[in-house]
Amino acid sequence: MTWIDIPANAAFGPETLPLGVFRTGDEEPRVGAAIGDQVIDLAPVASAQMLDGAQVFTQPTLNAFLAQGRPAWHATREWLLDLVRNENNRDAVEPHLIPRSQVTMLLPFEVADYVDFYASEHHASNVGRLFRPDAEPLLPNWKHLPVGYHGRAGTVIVSGTDIVRPSGQRKAPADDNPAYGPSQRLDIEVELGYVVGKPSQLGSRVGVEDFRYHVYGVVLLNDWSARDIQAWEYVPLGPFLGKSFATSISPWVVPLEALESAEVALHEQKPPVLPYLASDRLTNLDITFEVYWNGELVSSPPYREMYWSAAQMLAHLSVNGASVRTGDLYASGTVSGADKNQRGSFLELSWGGREPVTVKGEDRTFLQDGDEVTITATATASDGTQIPLGAVTGRILPAV
Incomplete structure (x- = not known):
């Protein structure tokens, strides 16, 4: 009241x-x-x-x-x-x-460091099937640790900031040599971002039980991705220029305390995780995202199905003694569910561009200049109450 x-x-x-x-x-x-x-x-x-x-x-x-x-x-x-x-x-x-x-x-806070994880089994499996159709979808390490990469803090931007189409090296499988030019497979990634407040000391570790001591709240996050640039560059060291040009976040940081009623138990993890990732009090959040492509709802990814918890992500990124700092941002990675209309990237939604999505009566795969994407999210409390978490929006401008 x-x-x-x-x-x-x-x-x-x-x-x-x-x-x-x-x-x-x-x-x-x-x-x-x-x-x-x-x-x-x-x-x-x-x-x-x-x-x-x-x-x-x-x-x-x-x-x-x-x-x-x-x-x-x-x-x-x-x-x-x-x-x-x-x-x-x-x-x-x-x-x-x-x-x-x-x-x-x-921008609500000055971003100290940015780490992006890969915590959805559905997303990781979809990407594995797309890029390694003759192999196991998940790589051997995936269920033993929260896979992640270190992103670029300086290109985290507030919702509403336009996105200039990135350019870089691209090489299609049939091409003999790479070429330089604007990305032709520009994509989104629906994610939840966690905002660190209390720092830790270099050489120490943040335990899973200390998550709430360090993390203040969450933002909605869109990790814009140039899939053609990413595909050519990511072996052997992972994402670089295909990811670093822009990451949009919502302007309002929702405190964890406001989401306590939306906590749910984390799904059982098999095989059992190592002790530094284990706890009988690990939780997830019952959050549903909605993705609007030029105003049309195209996907509703569920966060409650994420395999790795936010506490485990924080514990893993610091287990080697790396410190966390005030203003650190770490993200869940793409949120995807089991159904097609729950996929959190257009790479998955269009199945690598082979299954176009109908947007405003047109068949679409990846983002065109002038497109606008808005991601909203709502948490569901245990009593059914809906807790809106805001929105993050971006519009694509032509390459320069």
Whole structure:
């Protein structure tokens, strides 16, 4: 319940209260919380109420807030819940409610490092069948560790930023030599991104039980992928220029605390994982994504079927002593389900371009200039309540 008027089908209800960074006109960027179709400008509210650490809401990124750690995150969430639930706070908050249509959303945090995983068995199996039709779909290591690669933090961009079609080397199987030019097989990847707040020390390891101590929340993520560039370059060292040109994230970071009611048990992992990845308390999130290609719904990938949990991903990326830092972003990898309409990339949806998808009456395989892709997601609580997680959008511009 809240005293704030929330329209039907609003992006965020009074229990979610995600944080982001916005600006109005020429004013300095600052931190806000989303509710309904409005943004609470937190800096003046926190200052007027003499909230401890109020200065973090005046910053142009969430990093100062993220660095405070779990006790501060929880205290801030309790404060926000009281602001929107308690009628006595109306006079303090109402003057600082801004319609979301009047703000410009910015990248919510400065990305320190970016790691992308490959945690969906359905996706990994589909890709294996596409590229290794005469071999086992999964490589021998896949069920023993969360496979991942280190991405490029500097090209993580906020939703709404246009995507310039990347150029690079391409070589089709029938070609004798590679050629240079714009990607002809430009794709998306539906993913969930995890935002690290509390850092760890170099040489230490983050255990699976310490996940909530380090990770504040989640964003929706689209890992744009140039499949033709990727296919030529990825052997033997993996993704590089086919992935590094752009990764879009939603502008609002949804706290893990807002998603506790959507947690489900992780599916059984066979064979049993090594001890540093094992716990009897591993969970997943019951989240359903929706992929809109030029406004048409083409896929609904389910996150609850992911093979590897977020806690295992974090434990694995640090098991060698690599530190995590405030602002680190790590992503789940493409989210795909068992059914065709649950595939989280156009590579899978069109089965390598051999089975076109109908979009607005046209047969389509990969992205054309002018296409726009919007990914939304909703978590489902144990009581059936729907928790919207926002959207991430990007439009394709011609190569330069």
